[in-house]
Amino acid sequence: MARGGGARGTADRGERILRAALEVMAERGYAAATVRDITDRAGVAAGTFYLYYPAKEAVGLALVDALYRAALAAAASARRGAPSPEEKLMRSMRAVLAVFARDPALSRFVLLLAPGAHPAFDERLREVHEALCTLVRDDVAEILGGRGDGRSADLASQAVVGAVGEVVTSWVRQGAPAGGLDDAAEVLSRLFGRGLGGLVP
Amino acid sequence: MARGGGARGTADRGERILRAALEVMAERGYAAATVRDITDRAGVAAGTFYLYYPAKEAVGLALVDALYRAALAAAASARRGAPSPEEKLMRSMRAVLAVFARDPALSRFVLLLAPGAHPAFDERLREVHEALCTLVRDDVAEILGGRGDGRSADLASQAVVGAVGEVVTSWVRQGAPAGGLDDAAEVLSRLFGRGLGGLVP
Amino acid sequence: MARGGGARGTADRGERILRAALEVMAERGYAAATVRDITDRAGVAAGTFYLYYPAKEAVGLALVDALYRAALAAAASARRGAPSPEEKLMRSMRAVLAVFARDPALSRFVLLLAPGAHPAFDERLREVHEALCTLVRDDVAEILGGRGDGRSADLASQAVVGAVGEVVTSWVRQGAPAGGLDDAAEVLSRLFGRGLGGLVP
Amino acid sequence: MARGGGARGTADRGERILRAALEVMAERGYAAATVRDITDRAGVAAGTFYLYYPAKEAVGLALVDALYRAALAAAASARRGAPSPEEKLMRSMRAVLAVFARDPALSRFVLLLAPGAHPAFDERLREVHEALCTLVRDDVAEILGGRGDGRSADLASQAVVGAVGEVVTSWVRQGAPAGGLDDAAEVLSRLFGRGLGGLVP
DNA sequence: CATGAATGAGGTTTCATTCAT
DNA sequence: AATGAATGAAACCTCATTCAT
Numbered sequence: 001m002a003r004g005g006g007a008r009g010t011a012d013r014g015e016r017i018l019r020a021a022l023e024v025m026a027e028r029g030y031a032a033a034t035v036r037d038i039t040d041r042a043g044v045a046a047g048t049f050y051l052y053y054p055a056k057e058a059v060g061l062a063l064v065d066a067l068y069r070a071a072l073a074a075a076a077s078a079r080r081g082a083p084s085p086e087e088k089l090m091r092s093m094r095a096v097l098a099v100f101a102r103d104p105a106l107s108r109f110v111l112l113l114a115p116g117a118h119p120a121f122d123e124r125l126r127e128v129h130e131a132l133c134t135l136v137r138d139d140v141a142e143i144l145g146g147r148g149d150g151r152s153a154d155l156a157s158q159a160v161v162g163a164v165g166e167v168v169t170s171w172v173r174q175g176a177p178a179g180g181l182d183d184a185a186e187v188l189s190r191l192f193g194r195g196l197g198g199l200v201p
Numbered sequence: 202m203a204r205g206g207g208a209r210g211t212a213d214r215g216e217r218i219l220r221a222a223l224e225v226m227a228e229r230g231y232a233a234a235t236v237r238d239i240t241d242r243a244g245v246a247a248g249t250f251y252l253y254y255p256a257k258e259a260v261g262l263a264l265v266d267a268l269y270r271a272a273l274a275a276a277a278s279a280r281r282g283a284p285s286p287e288e289k290l291m292r293s294m295r296a297v298l299a300v301f302a303r304d305p306a307l308s309r310f311v312l313l314l315a316p317g318a319h320p321a322f323d324e325r326l327r328e329v330h331e332a333l334c335t336l337v338r339d340d341v342a343e344i345l346g347g348r349g350d351g352r353s354a355d356l357a358s359q360a361v362v363g364a365v366g367e368v369v370t371s372w373v374r375q376g377a378p379a380g381g382l383d384d385a386a387e388v389l390s391r392l393f394g395r396g397l398g399g400l401v402p
Numbered sequence: 403m404a405r406g407g408g409a410r411g412t413a414d415r416g417e418r419i420l421r422a423a424l425e426v427m428a429e430r431g432y433a434a435a436t437v438r439d440i441t442d443r444a445g446v447a448a449g450t451f452y453l454y455y456p457a458k459e460a461v462g463l464a465l466v467d468a469l470y471r472a473a474l475a476a477a478a479s480a481r482r483g484a485p486s487p488e489e490k491l492m493r494s495m496r497a498v499l500a501v502f503a504r505d506p507a508l509s510r511f512v513l514l515l516a517p518g519a520h521p522a523f524d525e526r527l528r529e530v531h532e533a534l535c536t537l538v539r540d541d542v543a544e545i546l547g548g549r550g551d552g553r554s555a556d557l558a559s560q561a562v563v564g565a566v567g568e569v570v571t572s573w574v575r576q577g578a579p580a581g582g583l584d585d586a587a588e589v590l591s592r593l594f595g596r597g598l599g600g601l602v603p
Numbered sequence: 604m605a606r607g608g609g610a611r612g613t614a615d616r617g618e619r620i621l622r623a624a625l626e627v628m629a630e631r632g633y634a635a636a637t638v639r640d641i642t643d644r645a646g647v648a649a650g651t652f653y654l655y656y657p658a659k660e661a662v663g664l665a666l667v668d669a670l671y672r673a674a675l676a677a678a679a680s681a682r683r684g685a686p687s688p689e690e691k692l693m694r695s696m697r698a699v700l701a702v703f704a705r706d707p708a709l710s711r712f713v714l715l716l717a718p719g720a721h722p723a724f725d726e727r728l729r730e731v732h733e734a735l736c737t738l739v740r741d742d743v744a745e746i747l748g749g750r751g752d753g754r755s756a757d758l759a760s761q762a763v764v765g766a767v768g769e770v771v772t773s774w775v776r777q778g779a780p781a782g783g784l785d786d787a788a789e790v791l792s793r794l795f796g797r798g799l800g801g802l803v804p
Numbered sequence: 805c806a807t808g809a810a811t812g813a814g815g816t817t818t819c820a821t822t823c824a825t
Numbered sequence: 826a827a828t829g830a831a832t833g834a835a836a837c838c839t840c841a842t843t844c845a846t
Contacts, residue, residue: 013827029320031232035820045828047822056820116318119230126374133371155388158371159364166363167356170334173327187356195396214810235836246811251838415806431722433634437841447807449843458841518720521632528776535773557790560773561766568765569758572736575729589758597798616831637815648832653817 014052016042018066021059026105030060030117057118064121067110068128071099075135085142086193092135093164094185100168104176111169133157143196160192215253217243219267222260227306231261231318258319265322268311269329272300276336286343287394293336294365294393295386301369305377312370334358344397361393416454418444420468423461428507432462432519459520466523469512470530473501477537487544488595494537495566496587502570506578513571535559545598562594617655619645621669624662629708633663633720660721667724670713671731674702678738688745689796695738696767697788703771707779714772736760746799763795 020042024033035056039046053059078095082088100107114121136157144153167188171180221243225234236257240247254260279296283289301308315322337358345354368389372381422444426435437458441448455461480497484490502509516523538559546555569590573582623645627636638659642649656662681698685691703710717724739760747756770791774783 029323030317032320034818046820046830047828048826050821051826112323113317115316116231116314116322119233121317122230122313129367129371129374151384152388154371155368155385156392158367159360159389159392162363162365162367162370163360164363166330166359166366169363170330170355170359173330183352184356187353188360191357191360191393191396193396195392195394197395236838237836247813247837248811248839249809252809257837431719431725433720434722436839448809448841449807450805452842453805514725515719517718518633518716518724521635523719524632524715531769531773531776553786554790556773557770557787558794560769561762561791561794564765564767564769564772565762566765567769568732568761571765572732572757572761575732585754586758589755590762593759593762593798594794595798597794597796638817639815649816649834650818650832651830654830659816 013042013044013048017044017049017052018059018062022063022105022109025060025063025113026109029113030109030121057120060114060118061120061124063106064110064114064124064128067099067103067106068124071096072128072131072135074099075132079135079139085139086189089136089139089143089160089192090185090189092139093160093188096132096164097168097181097185101171101181104172107168108172108176111165112172129161132161136160140196156192156196160188163188163192214243214245214249218245218250218253219260219263223264223306223310226261226264226314227310230314231310231322258321261315261319262321262325264307265311265315265325265329268300268304268307269325272297273329273332273336275300276333280336280340286340287390290337290340290344290361290393291386291390293340294361294389297333297365298369298382298386302372302382305373308369309373309377312366313373330362333362337361341397357393357397361389364389364393415444415446415450419446419451419454420461420464424465424507424511427462427465427515428511431515432511432523459522462516462520463522463526465508466512466516466526466530469501469505469508470526473498474530474533474537476501477534481537481541487541488591491538491541491545491562491594492587492591494541495562495590498534498566499570499583499587503573503583506574509570510574510578513567514574531563534563538562542598558594558598562590565590565594616645616647616651620647620652620655621662621665625666625708625712628663628666628716629712632716633712633724660723663717663721664723664727666709667713667717667727667731670702670706670709671727674699675731675734675738677702678735682738682742688742689792692739692742692746692763692795693788693792695742696763696791699735699767700771700784700788704774704784707775710771711775711779714768715775732764735764739763743799759795759799763791766791766795 017038021033021038024037024041027033028037035049036046038059039049053062074095075092078091079088082091100111115125116122133154134157137153140153140156140160141148148156167184168181171177171184174180218239222234222239225238225242228234229238236250237247239260240250243249254263275296276293279292280289283292301312316326317323334355335358338354341354341357341361342349349357368385369382372378372385375381419440423435423440426439426443429435430439437451438448440461441451455464476497477494480493481490484493502513517527518524535556536559539555542555542558542562543550550558569586570583573579573586576582620641624636624641627640627644630636631640638652639649641662642652645651656665677698678695681694682691685694703714718728719725736757737760740756743756743759743763744751751759770787771784774780774787777783
């Protein structure tokens, strides 16, 4: 009767449902994934879904959150102790890319399938993009010193975030070939490391 | 009632429906926009919709196409006669940004609301991103000369496309403040112009 | 400018529409045949249909009528001058079968596809079946002399009408093989000729 | 609301829906009977219909099947142990007529309203008519001994099936007067018993 | 007479969600 | 906590019919 033990399949129904939702939604997209599909895949009854999530949209949101929280945490942790802003930026990108690379299905759902699927997702996506931009902006501003204007720093940080996102998106679209994101951090770092220098006179 | 020739509002029902669809979908998103909403806004009967579009999905696709065809055409036209690959890239970005800036609602729908809303949209989006990346990749490869490897060029072109997309997305999310994209091309050009140099030893 | 002349295709639009309706309805059934299908097949505009028929149901009714009027007329004409009631019955069956055999598509529609397709058809079908039964009943009563009761004559005439109908139906279902109804009249005549004798003590 | 066990009206919703469908379809015909009509009559919610039948067409088919399966089973059972082919034929007709007589509304739907209402019905009707003809044909062939040719036996069996069908149809059209089919088997038996003798030389 | 664009009522079906057991 | 039968709102789309040209 030890907690967490018991019959096989009991291993946290909430977790099972979340995983099932990821699988189904990554395959079919959010709208086409029915709650029934998800509970069937999870091996639970339809009503059980609502014991763990208040609505269908909530699982989608949980998936988006899971990925982005991991990405933000990884970035925040990776930059600690970096000697220079350039290094901070590079480590952040590397960390974020690693998080995306770890779970292609989740990345596929979050980057490709979730965006226009539900108003609540858009809101969350906006928040996350803003948070990421803010993170990056600090480094960019530091790199530029006092020399660049705020607008340039804004645009540059959006560029970084967008670039990383598109690289992951392309990788996911190609079916997430193995090892396909390992070199991306390096290239992007050099690209932006050098490029940001171009923004100061 | 076929109100005949010159009456107000006769300006091509197909066009009116497209505009109405853009308005409604940009407000509510694709899924929440009902055909009825669209035809009400357009001032036509429900069935009239299907005289111009075979299905709801078709208007969404038409909107996506409209924006992306314009962007691709503008880019292709802008780069003609540019003296250098750097210049080609810069003019392309400027042209594409101008197209997005011209119609914030359309940009909002295409960049924010359409992805993930329907499988057909995803397919189209993939095609367009590929086309844009190809366009950019030519310039990037030329800038790099024979020195950069193919993978770097791929990643760099994805970075450019993603950066432009994110800049527009951010602008749209802020409510598309007037003149907000005019300076972006300049900054991005300098950023990537200098940055690409960093990819060669 | 002679009447009936003019451009090819003018040959009575009403007739063309009727023929087109027969083709389409015999292929797809009444419900699945749209007015648009019919006018397309007839080579006229959608609205033209309503210049010749007040409603879709009217063409179906016209088709049912066409076949049954021909059958009734043929039967009535065939029995004139027959020397005996047996002969009258036989000639009537032969005549009716010949009418059905002449136009398999029409028979297919009237016997197979029309029955449950529209309430108005049912009413018409009822009338026709009654008329045919009445016709047959006269002969049956005459054959039976005063000996059979009315109920027997009713049932026998229904049997004859039903038998003829089922024979045609089976033939139509088999794809209306050539010459497949020529021998039916002979067999049915012998069957009922002898059989009716069994109804009197 | 899942009212649980013993409440009035719980008698298997599937059964209630089938009965309601029969009532509504026998009144209005298949096309005019809406799923909403049926569920209203059955006292269940609209969506409940689809818990028991995959589509509207399926209830119609279930009704057709119910009647014809009963008829075929009754005929097959009735003929067992009959001393002569004439007797087999007579008992079969009597059994089939009894089945139709038992449920006038169902007979009305199956014989009058279902044919032509949906392609799937036609297919089923064809199968059943074939099965009945085959049944009858065995007896007819036996009665004819080796003397009649195959074509005659085919036609005769079609005649029997058509006759029975038309008798029931007429009865249904007259509003299914009580006891109106009891004597029919007797008359038809004598008619065909004697008549089949006329097919051999 | 002919046209065909426009109409709009209406039906089938899906599916997120509830709740009695 | 878990179940799953039942709910019922809602949306897409079709198509018979009209009528201005």
